[in-house]
Amino acid sequence: MSLLQNKKIILGISGGIAAYKCAELTRRLTEQGAQVRVVMTSAAKAFITPLTMQAVSGNPVSDDLLDPAAEAAMGHIELAKWADLILITPASADLMARLAQGMANDLLTTLCLASAAPTVISPAMNQQMWAAPATQRNLEQLKKDGRFIIGPGVGEQACGDVGAGRMLEPAQIIEYLPAFFLPQVLQGTKVVITAGPTQEAIDPVRYISNHSSGKMGYALAQAASWLGAQVTLVSGPTNLVPPQNCECIAIKSTEQMLSACQQVSQQANIFIACAAVADYKAASIESHKIKKTQHQLNLQLTKNPDILATIAQQVDKPFSVGFAAETQDVARYAKDKMQRKNLDMIIANDVSNQQIGFNSEQNAVTVYWPDGELDFAAEDKSTLAIKLLQLIAKQYTQQTQ
Numbered sequence: 001m002s003l004l005q006n007k008k009i010i011l012g013i014s015g016g017i018a019a020y021k022c023a024e025l026t027r028r029l030t031e032q033g034a035q036v037r038v039v040m041t042s043a044a045k046a047f048i049t050p051l052t053m054q055a056v057s058g059n060p061v062s063d064d065l066l067d068p069a070a071e072a073a074m075g076h077i078e079l080a081k082w083a084d085l086i087l088i089t090p091a092s093a094d095l096m097a098r099l100a101q102g103m104a105n106d107l108l109t110t111l112c113l114a115s116a117a118p119t120v121i122s123p124a125m126n127q128q129m130w131a132a133p134a135t136q137r138n139l140e141q142l143k144k145d146g147r148f149i150i151g152p153g154v155g156e157q158a159c160g161d162v163g164a165g166r167m168l169e170p171a172q173i174i175e176y177l178p179a180f181f182l183p184q185v186l187q188g189t190k191v192v193i194t195a196g197p198t199q200e201a202i203d204p205v206r207y208i209s210n211h212s213s214g215k216m217g218y219a220l221a222q223a224a225s226w227l228g229a230q231v232t233l234v235s236g237p238t239n240l241v242p243p244q245n246c247e248c249i250a251i252k253s254t255e256q257m258l259s260a261c262q263q264v265s266q267q268a269n270i271f272i273a274c275a276a277v278a279d280y281k282a283a284s285i286e287s288h289k290i291k292k293t294q295h296q297l298n299l300q301l302t303k304n305p306d307i308l309a310t311i312a313q314q315v316d317k318p319f320s321v322g323f324a325a326e327t328q329d330v331a332r333y334a335k336d337k338m339q340r341k342n343l344d345m346i347i348a349n350d351v352s353n354q355q356i357g358f359n360s361e362q363n364a365v366t367v368y369w370p371d372g373e374l375d376f377a378a379e380d381k382s383t384l385a386i387k388l389l390q391l392i393a394k395q396y397t398q399q400t401q
């Protein structure tokens, strides 16, 4: 189930060419089960019609503070109280200025003053307008007032300029929203997560690796960020786009992953090793492509360093969580790994079942910690990741209190 299911969202649209993206944004929000009520400034109506927004949201559009008929249907205070979240996009320079001043000279600005719901502002404007000192001053004021700013994007603009000021794409905006509906149990923590496979070169064109897609690790990174953590994702090669709010360090080999983790884990409160690290690497990497002259080819392999064990054995180690990917005797091997590697928690993954684990959409795990265990039935990796991070946050908090 989407985290946006049944959430009541006011979508505020101000005047800007990017307003056309709001039809797609609304469609995506309603697809995820959100109830959307659109509020438009008068300038917004020059760029997209209220009829379009009514059709895609399935609700009448509000645009006038002083319209007796609209007030009779759902008054502005009622609308302000109805909202779980106010999302404003595109937020023009003018709207940002009016919000920063606390003005209430149209319906949208009035709602922002009258609502206790979090307000998320996604600006979009010409790059020069965005860089203007007045806009930047207003931006700082809005942040001080507790408004949440997402974007803008950087790139080519409708006017032909290039720079910061593009409206974020609907999918990018939606990625930020679940954080506003989840308790921020990881607020103030730094979390490092490894994900994906590592690759060990044999020669300039070949490598040893495994089937990890990175989906579980990326889902954990997204969930940790939604729960309020500052996240660093150290990732082997995958086809995935890293979650927006996370710093991502891309590596290939185990040695590279180790050195990245050693660097970033020094400041970390929590370290989660989800990567499927290649246990062995070529004893020596051929400098030229190996030729197919022999019928049999023997590769000499040597053991890779254990990243998780290295981090978990540091003196000031972060709360350390490992995964155990096993095909048999899962519980025993997992508990043994927890002890051997000096972990605070281990997440056991039965990878003999091809419906879960490696390169699948779903996962099912059992989590062990020194005085407890908990089973998580199969479900999509992003939902499971939230539950796992909530459990990790609980154990971490108990340990540090």
Ligand code: PMT
Binding pocket: 194, 196, 211, 212, 213, 214, 215, 216, 217, 254, 273, 274, 275, 276, 277, 278, 279, 304, 305, 306, 307, 308, 309, 321, 322, 323, 324, 325, 326, 337, 349, 351, 357, 358, 359, 360, 363
């Ligand atoms: O990426 P997906 O397709 O979504 O699949 C997810 C997953 C199956 C890869 C993931 O859920 C998982 O189980 N990851 C751990 C895979 C693994 O390598 O397990 P392991 O039992 O071999 O290793 C134990 C732990 O030590 C793991 O946390 C691993 O990251 C870590 N390790 C292992 C070897 C090594 N040299 N360094 C390590 O840090």
